[in-house]
Amino acid sequence: xxxxxxxxxLLSVNVSAITAxxxxxxxxxxxxxxxxxxxNFSTSFVVVKNNQAEPYHWLHGIGDNEQELEIFTRLNGxxxxxxxxxxxxxxxxxxxxxxxxxxxxxxxxIPTIFRGNISELEESYRFISVGRSRILGxxxxxxxxxxxxxxxxxxxxxxxxxxxxxxxxxxxTRQGQxxxxxxxxxxxxxxxxxxxxxxxxxxxxxxxxxxxMQRQNRTHSWQVGWLPHGFSVVKSNxxxxxxxxxxxxxxxxxxxxxxxxVEVSVYVNPSHEKFRAxxxxxxGATLVFNHILQGIEVGVVGxxxxxxxxxxxxSISPAIVDKGKNTALSSKGEQ
Amino acid sequence: xxxxxxxxxxxxxxxxxxSTDDSISAHLVDNMLKDEGLSGTWQNYHLIGDVLRDEVPExxxxxxxxxxxxxxxxxxxxxxxxxxxxTSGKNSQTTTDENVSISNHSTxxxxxxxxxxxxxxxxKISSLIKPMGQVAIAASAAVLMIVGVQHNVAESPxxxxxxxxxxxxxxxxxxxxxFNVQSSQSQQSKQQAQQEKxxxxxxxxxxxxxxxxxxxxxHNQQVKLGSNIK
Numbered sequence: 001x002x003x004x005x006x007x008x009x010l011l012s013v014n015v016s017a018i019t020a021x022x023x024x025x026x027x028x029x030x031x032x033x034x035x036x037x038x039x040n041f042s043t044s045f046v047v048v049k050n051n052q053a054e055p056y057h058w059l060h061g062i063g064d065n066e067q068e069l070e071i072f073t074r075l076n077g078x079x080x081x082x083x084x085x086x087x088x089x090x091x092x093x094x095x096x097x098x099x100x101x102x103x104x105x106x107x108x109x110i111p112t113i114f115r116g117n118i119s120e121l122e123e124s125y126r127f128i129s130v131g132r133s134r135i136l137g138x139x140x141x142x143x144x145x146x147x148x149x150x151x152x153x154x155x156x157x158x159x160x161x162x163x164x165x166x167x168x169x170x171x172x173t174r175q176g177q178x179x180x181x182x183x184x185x186x187x188x189x190x191x192x193x194x195x196x197x198x199x200x201x202x203x204x205x206x207x208x209x210x211x212x213m214q215r216q217n218r219t220h221s222w223q224v225g226w227l228p229h230g231f232s233v234v235k236s237n238x239x240x241x242x243x244x245x246x247x248x249x250x251x252x253x254x255x256x257x258x259x260x261x262v263e264v265s266v267y268v269n270p271s272h273e274k275f276r277a278x279x280x281x282x283x284g285a286t287l288v289f290n291h292i293l294q295g296i297e298v299g300v301v302g303x304x305x306x307x308x309x310x311x312x313x314x315s316i317s318p319a320i321v322d323k324g325k326n327t328a329l330s331s332k333g334e335q
Numbered sequence: 336x337x338x339x340x341x342x343x344x345x346x347x348x349x350x351x352x353x354s355t356d357d358s359i360s361a362h363l364v365d366n367m368l369k370d371e372g373l374s375g376t377w378q379n380y381h382l383i384g385d386v387l388r389d390e391v392p393e394x395x396x397x398x399x400x401x402x403x404x405x406x407x408x409x410x411x412x413x414x415x416x417x418x419x420x421x422t423s424g425k426n427s428q429t430t431t432d433e434n435v436s437i438s439n440h441s442t443x444x445x446x447x448x449x450x451x452x453x454x455x456x457x458x459k460i461s462s463l464i465k466p467m468g469q470v471a472i473a474a475s476a477a478v479l480m481i482v483g484v485q486h487n488v489a490e491s492p493x494x495x496x497x498x499x500x501x502x503x504x505x506x507x508x509x510x511x512x513x514f515n516v517q518s519s520q521s522q523q524s525k526q527q528a529q530q531e532k533x534x535x536x537x538x539x540x541x542x543x544x545x546x547x548x549x550x551x552x553x554h555n556q557q558v559k560l561g562s563n564i565k
Contacts, residue, residue, distance in 0.1 A: 091559060107559045211560060235557075241549050256557055265554040281547045288547040288554075299546075301554035 025127035025143045028159050029118040035164035036060070036115040037068065040193055043165070044186040047109045049179070049284030056109065061197040069197045072108045082108055083205060090205040098206040109182055110166070113261050114157075120260040124148055124230030125155075133158065135167040136184055145261070150174055151228035151308040152262060153285055163189050171285040173305065180284035222253055222268040222296070225315030228308060230259040241267070252299075264302030264309075268316055271297040278313075280306060289313055340366070341376050348380040374400065 035041075040061040047054045055075040063069045067086040074080035078094035090100040091107075105112050113121060121127075130142040140158040147154055158168035165187060171180040193201075220236065236255040252267040276292035289300040289309035298316045300309040343363055367373040378400055 101560060107555075241553055254553075254557065263554075263558050265550070265557055267550060267553070279543050279547065281544075281551075283551060286551065286554075288551045290543075290546055290550060299550045301550050 021129040022127050025129035026118065028129060028141050028143050028164070029114070029127060029145075029157070031164035032157070032159055032166060033115050033118055036110075036166075038062065039163065039165070040190045040197075041163070041165060042186075042188045042190070042194055042196075043184055045109075045182050045184040047284075048181040048183065054109075055185075058108070058110075059194060059197055059200075061193040063193060063197065063201045067201075069193070069201055070106060071197070071200060072106070082106055083200070085201070085205060088205055088208060092206075100206045100208045101211065102208060110169075111155075111261055114166070121145065124152065124228070124259045125261065132161070136160075136187060138162065138167060138187075140167045147174070148230075149228060151304065151311075152259070153179065153303060153305065155261070160187070163187070165189070171303070179282075220253060220255075220319055222316055223319045224255060224257075224266055224312060225317055226311055227257060227264075227315075228259070228304075231257040231264065232259075234258050234263070257302075262303045264300065264304060264312070266312060266316070267297075267299035267301075269297050271295055273297075278310060280309070340373060344373060344377050345380055348377065348384060 041059075043058045045056050045058065047056065054077075057071070057073045057075055059069075059071040061069045063085075068084065070082070070084040072082040079092060080094065081090075081092040083090040083092070084106050087102050087104065088100050089103045089106055090098060092098045118127075124147065126146045126148060128144045128146055130144055133140055133142055135158045139161040141161055143157045143159060145155040145157065154172045154174065156168075156170040156172065157166060159165070160167050166182075167184050167187070169182040170178055172178055234256040236253070238251055238253050241250050241252050250269060252269045255266045255268075257264045257266070271292050272295075273292050274295050276290075276297075278289065278291040280287060280289040282288070285303040287300075287302065287304055287306060287309050289306065291298060291313055293314065296316060298313040300313050302309070304312075340363070344367060347363065367377055
């Protein structure tokens with residue numbers, strides 16, 4: 001009797017503590033989002049994955065007309081730059097002509113959502129403020145973005161107490177295994193726009209390419225039967241996997257899903273092979289999964305655990321099909 | 336026997352008599368002094384003890400006893416002529432001839448210097464030989480190791496041929512000779528098939544890598560363009 005009362009008390013204390021942590025964590029993340037959009041900063045960071053470290057330089061500033069200016073540069077190996085002037089984002093990549101697109105999204109090692117609306121993540125993740133530690137010689141607040149289910153990874157963010165900017169980020173499995181890390185090595189916040197960005201403001205970006213709505217309204221021959229909670233379709237189309245050397249271009253049906261933080265691509269195409277055992281590879285936290293089941297080749301790519309990718313791949317079924325066959329298919333793949 | 340001896344030497348080195356009876360240890364010391372091998376162990380144990388206690392001098396003199404005994408020998412040779420000289424001196428005291436004493440001195444000096452030179456030569460030789468002996472020991476150890484490794488290396492491939500040898504007669508005993516030949520052919524073809532299979536596996540792996548790479552690349556590309564169509 002006494003004991004149960006004690007537990008109840010403990011529980012209530014815990015619950016209140018957790019909600020307090022969540023609140024402060026959310027505030028920290030919102031501050032991060034504001035800082036990433038509003039500050040003039042110049043930083044360097046290193047992406048550590050696959051036992052390799054890739055250094056980047058990242059400049060951000062507010063130019064004339066409140067236009068956001070941003071430069072991401074990979075410092076090792078072939079040039080990889082992401083340039084941004086307001087809504088125009090340019091990608092300069094080693095094996096492609098430079099191009100620009102109109103987008104509010106900048107693809108860089110830093111997930112885009114952290115500069116966007118953090119509350120979009122609340123459906124699938126919990127925010128927990130853990131404690132303070134010293135990162136990059138500064139006082140940092142550790143915030144964990146924890147998946148609500150077992151189908152996603154967890155993200156740990158160390159946020160600068162002073163500026164609200166990110167000092168370190170880690171992607172971990174639920175078991176706590178470290179998959180990918182971003183460690184900032186230098187951070188500088190300035191009132192004024194840096195000279196580099198002033199100069200960049202005057203340069204002209206590559207021509208904007210028009211993105212045609214690629215046969216979007218076409219009826220799809222395949223459907224994804226299962227996705228982790230919180231994922232929704234971003235787009236779907238049919239295109240050719242161009243770098244596929246076997247038998248030239250291969251048309252695939254493509255769907256892109258996101259839960260706000262993580263993107264998952266699903267590729268489906270009929271294959272002349274009947275069966276191929278699942279094969280997968282991972283690049284840091286990014287998993288690439290591929291198999292052929294019942295003459296259907298399915299590829300799943302994204303920052304998700306293998307089990308999730310497998311489950312998604314096995315849930316693929318022809319769009320017009322009776323339920324029985326669908327379950328038979330997935331159960332066969334389950335074994 | 337020698338093990339017991341070396342054990343008792345070891346305890347002697349550690350200032351611990353192997354038996355309460357002092358006479359036995361004295362006997363042991365006598366034995367040790369006679370036996371070169373035992374004195375060698377004595378020396379080695381002391382060296383080991385020095386190394387363990389970290390008391391090794393900067394320049395390691397491994398044949399200290401040798402040099403000491405050489406020095407003693409030197410001393411001894413000088414002593415005995417000296418005594419001779421003393422006796423001759425006593426003799427010459429009676430004659431009190433300075434010349435004789437000088438000549439005596441010179442004649443006495445000569446053998447002593449000869450002995451001195453010979454003992455030094457010995458010492459030199461032994462000091463030369465000692466390290467060589469050590470080198471020889473090290474070399475023989477290395478040779479043993481190499482032989483051992485070679486033996487190991489030789490052993491591992493011999494496992495697979497023996498299996499091959501085993502499998503051929505197994506089919507051969509039960510079948511006519513012509514069939515045996517055929518079976519060896521089939522073995523060859525089997526090997527070829529195995530090679531083919533390996534090749535296929537390798538190419539399959541390359542294809543797999545390519546497939547996955549293509550997916551990853553396309554994913555990254557689509558994600559970049561993706562936000563546009565919302």
